[in-house]
Amino acid sequence: MPDQRPQKPQQTPITAGFMPLLDAALLIVAHEKGFCESRGIALKLVRETSWATLRDRMTVGHFDVAHMLAPMPIAAALGSGPMYAPMIVPMALGLGGNAVTVSNALFHEMCDYGAVDSGDAKLNGLALAKALAGRAAAGRKKSTIGIVHRFSSHNFELRYWLQASGIVPDRDIDLTVVPPPFMADALAAGHIDGFCVGEPWNSVAVERGVGNIVTTKSSIWRSSPDKVLAVGQQWAEQNRQALAALMQALVEAAIWCGNGANIEQLASILSAPGYLDQPAAILRRGLSGEMPFRRGGPIQKVPDFLIYDGRAATFPWVSHALWYYTQMVRWKLFTHSNKAIAAARQCYRPDIYRAALAGSGIAIPSVSMKVEGALSEPTIVSDGEFRLTLGPDGFFDGQKFDPDLIEDYIFAHK
Amino acid sequence: MSSEDLSILVIDQDQLRASILEDGFREAGYQRVSVLKDIDMIMKRIVEIDPDVIFIDLENPNRDVLEHMFQVSRTVQRPVAMFVDQSDTAMIEAAIDAGVSTYIVDGLKKERIKSILDTTISRFNAVNRLREELEQTKNELAERKLIDRAKGILMQARNLSEEDAYKLLRKTAMDQNRKVARVAESLVLTAGLLKD
Numbered sequence: 335m336p337d338q339r340p341q342k343p344q345q346t347p348i349t350a351g352f353m354p355l356l357d358a359a360l361l362i363v364a365h366e367k368g369f370c371e372s373r374g375i376a377l378k379l380v381r382e383t384s385w386a387t388l389r390d391r392m393t394v395g396h397f398d399v400a401h402m403l404a405p406m407p408i409a410a411a412l413g414s415g416p417m418y419a420p421m422i423v424p425m426a427l428g429l430g431g432n433a434v435t436v437s438n439a440l441f442h443e444m445c446d447y448g449a450v451d452s453g454d455a456k457l458n459g460l461a462l463a464k465a466l467a468g469r470a471a472a473g474r475k476k477s478t479i480g481i482v483h484r485f486s487s488h489n490f491e492l493r494y495w496l497q498a499s500g501i502v503p504d505r506d507i508d509l510t511v512v513p514p515p516f517m518a519d520a521l522a523a524g525h526i527d528g529f530c531v532g533e534p535w536n537s538v539a540v541e542r543g544v545g546n547i548v549t550t551k552s553s554i555w556r557s558s559p560d561k562v563l564a565v566g567q568q569w570a571e572q573n574r575q576a577l578a579a580l581m582q583a584l585v586e587a588a589i590w591c592g593n594g595a596n597i598e599q600l601a602s603i604l605s606a607p608g609y610l611d612q613p614a615a616i617l618r619r620g621l622s623g624e625m626p627f628r629r630g631g632p633i634q635k636v637p638d639f640l641i642y643d644g645r646a647a648t649f650p651w652v653s654h655a656l657w658y659y660t661q662m663v664r665w666k667l668f669t670h671s672n673k674a675i676a677a678a679r680q681c682y683r684p685d686i687y688r689a690a691l692a693g694s695g696i697a698i699p700s701v702s703m704k705v706e707g708a709l710s711e712p713t714i715v716s717d718g719e720f721r722l723t724l725g726p727d728g729f730f731d732g733q734k735f736d737p738d739l740i741e742d743y744i745f746a747h748k
Numbered sequence: 749m750s751s752e753d754l755s756i757l758v759i760d761q762d763q764l765r766a767s768i769l770e771d772g773f774r775e776a777g778y779q780r781v782s783v784l785k786d787i788d789m790i791m792k793r794i795v796e797i798d799p800d801v802i803f804i805d806l807e808n809p810n811r812d813v814l815e816h817m818f819q820v821s822r823t824v825q826r827p828v829a830m831f832v833d834q835s836d837t838a839m840i841e842a843a844i845d846a847g848v849s850t851y852i853v854d855g856l857k858k859e860r861i862k863s864i865l866d867t868t869i870s871r872f873n874a875v876n877r878l879r880e881e882l883e884q885t886k887n888e889l890a891e892r893k894l895i896d897r898a899k900g901i902l903m904q905a906r907n908l909s910e911e912d913a914y915k916l917l918r919k920t921a922m923d924q925n926r927k928v929a930r931v932a933e934s935l936v937l938t939a940g941l942l943k944d
Contacts, residue, residue, distance in 0.1 A: 386811040390849060394841045483812050484819060511816035513809035 345376035346576045351388045352401035354381060354610045355514065355532040356620045356640060357431045357561040359600065360587045360648075361401055366603050367590060369583040375576060377583075381608065384513065385483050392566055393419045398573070399580065401427060402564035405485040405658045411681040412659075412668050414485065420567040423655070424686035425581055425648045427561045428588070429641040431620065432488055433536040433550040434495070436528035437521050440465060440477065441546040441628070453627060453634060455553040455730035459499025462548065466506055480512035480520060480529035487551070487560045488530040490661040495554045498731040503665075521545050532560070533620030533640070534612050540629055541616060547627040552638045555707070557645060557727040559654040570686070578690035585648060585696055592643025597621050638726075645712075645724050646699050648687075653703040653737040655682040660740060664747045675740065697722035706735040755780040756864060757799035759787065761808055765875040769803070772867045786810070791817055801861050802851040803868055811849065818851070828854055839865060846872035891929035898932035901939045 348370075352358040361379060364370050370377040380397065382388045389406060391397050407421040433453075440462075441449065447464035450457050466477060481489045493503045503509060512520050512529065518539035520526045528548075529539075539545030551558060563584065570577055591600055601614040601621055610617060619625035623639030626632065641647045659678040663670045684702040691698060697720035709725025716722045729735075735743055756773055758781070760766035766783045773781045782797045784790065787810045794802075794817075804811055818828070828851060839862075843850055846869045852861060895917065902913035917935075921928040 383807055383809040384811040386815050387806045387849070390806070390844055394837075394844045396844065484816055511813045513812060515809065 344374055345371070346374055346573075346579070347376045347378060348398050348576060348580055349378045349380060349396065350399045350401070351380050351382050351391055351397040353383075353385065353388065353514075354612075355401075355431070355561070356534060356604065356610075356617065357428045357532060358401045358609070359591050359604060359642065360427050360584045362604060362609055363591055363600065364580075364583040364587040367587065369586045369590075370580065373579040373583050375579050375583060377580070385486075389418065392421060392564065395419075395566070395569075397566075398569045399563055399565045399577075402562055403483055403486045404559050404562045404654065405487065405490065405662070406483070407562070407564045408655055408658050408678050408681050409485040409662065409667070411677045412662070412674055413677075414667075421564045421681070422567050422570055422683050422686070423562045423650050423681055424565055424570065424577065424683045424690070425563045425584065426559055426650055426654075427563055427584075427648065429557045429559060429645070429647045430550075430552045430638055431560050431640040432491075432530060432532040433547050434492065434528065434530045435517075435521070435536045435539050435545040435547050436462070437524070437526075437545060438543075440527050441548065443468060444548065449548065451627060451632065451634070453547060453549045453553055453636065455495055455549045456499075458548045459495055459501075459730070462496075463500040466501060470506070476506070476508050477527040478508040478510055478525070480517055480526040480531070481509055482514055482531055483511060484667070485662075487558070487658075488532070490658060490665075491551055491554050491558065492530040493665060494661070495549065495730070498733075518542050518544055534610065534616050537616050537619045537625060538612065540626060543629040545628075547625070547634075550636050550639060552623075552636055553730060555727070555729050556638055557641060557647075557725060558706075559651070559658075562650065574686075577686070581687070581690040582694050585691060585694060588643040588648050589696075592641070592647075594622075646697070646722060649699055650682045650684050650687055651699075651702065651704065652679055652682045652684060653706055653735070655679060656703070656737045656740055657706055657735050660735070660744050660747070663744050670741075670744060696720060699724075703737045705737070707732075708734055753780065754778060754801060754860065754864065755797060755799045756782070757794070757797050757802045758783045759785075759790075759802065759804040759808065759810075759814070761785060761805060762875070765805070765872065768875055769868060769871045772871045773864060776863065776867060778864065787813060790814070791821065800853050800856055801864065804849050804851070806844065806847045806849050814851075828852065842869050843872075847876065848872050891932075894929055894932045894936055898935045901935060905939075 350361050352361055365377045365379055385403060388400050392400050407423050410418045410421055443465040444461040447461040448457060449461035469477060481492060496503050512526060514531050514535045517529045517531050517535050521539055522544040536547050540547060565577060590596055597618060601617045604610045604617050605612055605614040620640055623636040624633050627634050655678050659675060662668045668674055688698055699722060700716065707727060707729040709727050711726050712723050713725050714721060715724050756778055758766050758769055763785060770781050770783050784793060804814060848868055850865060898917055899910055899913040902908055902916060903910060917928055917931055921931045
């Protein structure tokens with residue numbers, strides 16, 4: 335029965351768009367557990383079916399904030415086509431959370447070339463390269479891999495993995511966009527040979543017996559960024575206090591989601607028809623990082639599959655924005671210029687994060703950039719009032735990204 | 749080429765709405781109107797249709813697919829999402845409010861599509877209103893049924909006339925500042941519990 339009591343008058347309404355993915359959890363939990371309400375925020379959540387609509391509804395002001403693919407606000411700042419209202423990124427919504435799944439047929443071919451069960455990015459990347467070369471030698475048509483959006487972490491991490499494994503993305507395969515809920519169907523129907531998507535959509539394909547997870551984002555690049563909180567720049571300027579209150583609620587939600595004791599309850603909340611609308615048991619796999627990679631296969635324990643809390647998982651690292659920028663240049667989506675670097679850099683707002691969350695009881699990094707891929711094990715970086723541990727954050731090929739040497743990095747990838 | 753020669757493509761999962769929109773364009777004298785329900789083989793179809801303007805419903809998950817195709821394809825002219833400049837903000841807002849997204853071929857003058865965009869927005873709004881009215885009628889019917897059942901329960905339990913049973917429901921609703929239907933709902937649910 336709907337609650338007929340009027341809202342408390344002092345509640346500030348905020349409307350947030352989200353896509354049905356595990357990393358929408360912070361927004362959903364902040365609402366469901368009352369973390370917003372207790373801070374005077376009436377959060378209204380609206381589920382969307384495409385990133386394009388999420389972006390358009392941000393532009394016309396239907397949404398104040400949104401769960402968004404990290405590269406999207408950056409691409410908008412760099413002028414990806416038509417005019418969109420500028421967005422800023424004052425916080426991230428976690429690290430990791432997606433995986434690469436291939437068809438049963440392609441997996442069997444990969445097994446002939448040493449594919450392993452563990453999802454090791456290096457070994458399975460080499461196996462995939464050999465399997466694809468085998469297909470080409472046999473005169474078979476190019477394989478197709480599904481991604482969720484051109485400006486997605488998936489596109490860039492997948493391309494990074496393929497290229498470093500000896501597969502040239504724009505030459506050796508076709509990349510196509512498929513909406514996440516249709517990935518398993520497209521794989522089953524043979525329209526695509528594999529895909530890179532956020533959970534729970536890999537596990538959905540595994541459960542249906544149509545796909546095999548061959549690697550995870552955490553194996554390609556440990557502790558790497560994926561979704562962010564995108565905020566309309568104008569709205570952020572006019573509603574600084576409400577934004578701060580929302581961010582505090584989201585951080586409280588991150589701590590709650592990151593607590594292993596809450597996994598069952600979290601899976602149950604997210605599984606509701608209005609949210610992810612998938613069985614809790616399937617959601618649990620990505621949440622716990624304990625997941626079978628093929629139907630009936632052994633449970634793989636994936637370290638850091640999805641990180642909600644700790645290790646600055648919600649901090650908007652400017653070095654993350656710049657890494658995405660280098661990849662957009664690498665794959666010829668934008669031309670490199672100092673002006674473009676500045677636009678990408680200004681999109682991420684660690685200053686707002688610090689101002690909103692100072693004194694909220696979490697460890698906040700004192701710097702805004704770090705060398706990505708530099709930490710091979712968890713490292714204590716500050717030991718003041720709140721201990722901050724970062725990493726491990728390595729790329730599978732051992733490369734590092736130093737944001738101060740951005741041109742060297744771009745040049746090395748040419 | 750006169751305005752009426754514009755090639756228009758409508759992609760909408762809602763067939764009723766798509767055909768109402770198609771009729772609207774034809775009435776306005778546009779001859780080259782195509783409608784697609786889903787996007788299977790869409791690239792081939794787009795090459796054949798060679799549209800100047802594409803309308804797609806906002807709830808369509810395939811919008812991301814469509815945008816990707818425009819970006820990578822060299823076989824079609826490149827339609828772009830209609831957020832061209834600040835001057836048509838009101839128009840774009842009206843379209844998004846109505847639930848439709850518009851792509852136009854780069855370089856096409858805005859004035860040329862103004863009337864078809866107007867048609868699209870008004871037809872989308874009309875269908876949305878129809879749907880809302882239908883939904884409301886359904887709810888009202890359901891509410892009337894609930895109130896009837898609640899009246900029946902009261903008539904039996906308190907030995908009241910139908911009129912007095914309704915008065916009691918209405919008075920309770922006013923005292924609690926709730927709708928009569930909600931009070932009736934509570935009563936029906938509670939009665940159900942007591943029965944078990």
